[in-house]
Amino acid sequence: MASHGKESTWLILNGKSAQQPEVREAVETLRHQGHDLGVRVTWEGGDGVRLVDAAVEAGAKRVIAGGGDGSINEVVRGLMQHPEARRPALGILPLGSANDFANGLGLPLAARPALELALTGEVRRVDAGLLDDEAFINVASGGFGAEITTSTPVGLKRLLGGGAYSLMGMLKAWNYQPFEGHIRWPEGEARVPLFMLAIGNGSQAGGGQRLAPSARIDDGLFELLFVRHFQSLGELKRIIDELENLPQDGEFVRYLRVPWVEFDSDGAFPLNLDGEPRRYHHFRASLAREAIPLVVPSKCPLLDENAGAMPDA
Template sequence: MAQSSKFVHLIINGKSAQIPEVREAVAALREKGHALDVRVTWEGGDGMRMVREAADQGVSRIVAGGGDGTVSEVVAGLMAVEAARRPTLGILPLGSANDFAHGVGLPLEPQPALELALSGGGHAVDVARLGDDCFINMATGGFGAEITTSTPVALKRLLGGGAYSLMGMLKAWRYQPYQGVLSWPEGELTTPLFLLAIGNGRQAGGGQCLAPAAKLDDGLLDVLVVRHFSSLHDMRQLLSEIERLPEDGEFVRTIRTSRLSFRSDARFPLNLDGEPRHLEHFEVSLEPRAIMLAMPDTSELLNASPRP
């Protein structure tokens, strides 16, 4: 592990700042000699502002304390700073799902997580851009984005085999597929969409691995397209394909690309690292190896070696 940075800011979600285990972890790391200043967010935009202030002060490492949304806001703040001045990012997972932390292999207990965030070696990782937004883990769209916003267990039922429950839900909601056109440098696809997942990381929706081959430092997006289905028989075929993730199945298609665009005649629900959007068209691109992330050297999401 690398030596502790001299100047470190912990930017923590206000909902988590009073958790006893977090306060104990901060005290313990300070006792070990870490110079750790705590900044608490109160409302949207605070995280980005605090990142900018930290960079202006020459802070060498920032720790994002919170869930996937907090991490995403801090990443957006880092991306708004010129590359040469971006602090290394550490993560203290404090959300309900912590999909990104799980995928990376970060500790989930506050003290070991904070220790790694402060002292772990930095790895250069990609960051995805969608218009003015950034995300480091995953964007999910379509019916999946709607249910992960309100009822995460429904997505688990889809991918875990609760077919009858999901079919009943679709009928009750009078579900209609989202017509869309996907374009990428190597191809184009027009299809009625049930679920779209665009991964830099691997999992979303509280533990669903939607992009098992994704790496954070390969310069590629791992895209999962699930086409509309209309019967229980179709769903059984879909679930079978989800297990195999074919390049081009009857209902499931996987794409690896550096850039993806989407257009539709209707507003398409999209969830960026836990933050909801509704867009008729968008383009996602990657900025390769854009930030340094403190993470285990053995993480399955890495191809490359850490920077010295």
Template sequence: MARLILNGKSAQLPAVREAIFARRAAGDTLEVRVTWEAGDAARLAQEAARDGVERVIAGGGDGTVNEVVNGLMRVARERRPALGLLPLGSANDFATSLGLPLAAEPALAAALELPARPVDVPRLDDWHFLNMATAGFGAEITSSTPKGLKRLLGGGAYSLIGAVKAWHITHYAGRLRWPEGERRVELCLLAIGNGRQSGGGHPLTPQATLDDGRLDVLILHDIGSLTQLRAMRHELETRPARGTHVDTLRVDRLTFTADEPVPLTLDGEPDRRRGFTVSIEPAALSLAMPPDCPLLSRPA
């Protein structure tokens, strides 16, 4: 038995309703629960686990997926249902990275039928995420992009807002610590990836995998001129471990202590904190995905 937790804003979409009726007609046992307000998706995910549901499907954008994941992570590991995705957001970064279909009916079929593989689940302080956490400039863009523009332009909305703000980049001073070291930084973007892309298709951590027990970290820092911006773009292509404007790390734990509150996003959901610690729980959740998914370090 599977249960679809559907974002209330998508419940009346004709394509979604047709997909649900088509899967039921094909013989799938599929229950539907619709959210009304913040917190509903997490609560409904926990209820599904208590009811013995074998697979929970998150129907919505990256934020809906994030809330369902947090609900499932409150359930004992041995009782957690597998997770499937019905991507209905404006960017759908995580579903795209997984190689899942984006049209409603094939996406729902995939969520019901694809095999579920164990994946790691990162945690930022008290909140879990599956794809990526960003802090600084990238998070500022995501949180300030109007929802109407997101729906109109999709992932391109983030690029447009980013271009408008490109010459008003704020640097956030603080200290990064990880098991092998620490350093003082003036960062404009910190990306902590379990998945690979964020902000409407930007590959911030292109080598990340979901099952290696590690976090891929991108640090962009000290960018204040056009020349430095060009140098940063070149370093983004070459990905040095330590560059003039771009650093990369692969760790299982990272702490950032900032001098002032920093904007951040968890799977696209905005927040603001003075500091935080990110850790990772290996193989904590089973996720429906293609056997040849590029985010797996080990083939099915």
């Protein structure tokens, strides 16, 4: 699938997806339609960043991240290492198992329409999240949700869907302890035993959990969701009800809109950054305003309706 010469668009394709027939057919069809599309395939971690560097040096106008949320994250991190004026527009070809960011944006999930939109869609400047100085585009989610995602094959959505009784049984079997820590944001602070934390630039994580239903990726604000620790089945059922009623605050669930948040943890706090697992004792999450030129669908639920489109990239 390699292509040579000076292509105006580079598809940076996760190696796991490179042999999918529908991806190959989509590339060939769109090339036949006259699109100037080069394909580069990643082999190991870090390749996405290196290929973004190569695309920028080659003068590419767009780069398309072909893969899941982790692949998009790596391309975003690569883009953020270049001066704003040199960043190509970012398109997305969703090829992951969850595709949380693509679903939040309302992108088509089939290969050909997704690739066509990535090549031709309008470009809007959107915010990038920064956790300390590591970039992310969608959601940083931590606490129990991150523990499940990284340590077992079952996602938070399926676990909660399986009922409160089974979740309580698992917590007891694991000798679950809440994550003690101190949260600060511009208008307040809280010392809490945390069950779950989400910092949303985008709206969903964990394979479809809408943790930040009011999120916009161009408004300069995070949606901050945190869930306090509970001690009984009744309290857990209350939490599940409160999560269903987001963005309202509840007794156990708080939902805030903030430009930054800091967290000091008493222990190593598990956090997924666009699905990639990390651990932190302290972090500060902030936003780089309008940092990424992103290709979006015409009616994108993650965009502020009052903002305008960029000139075509």
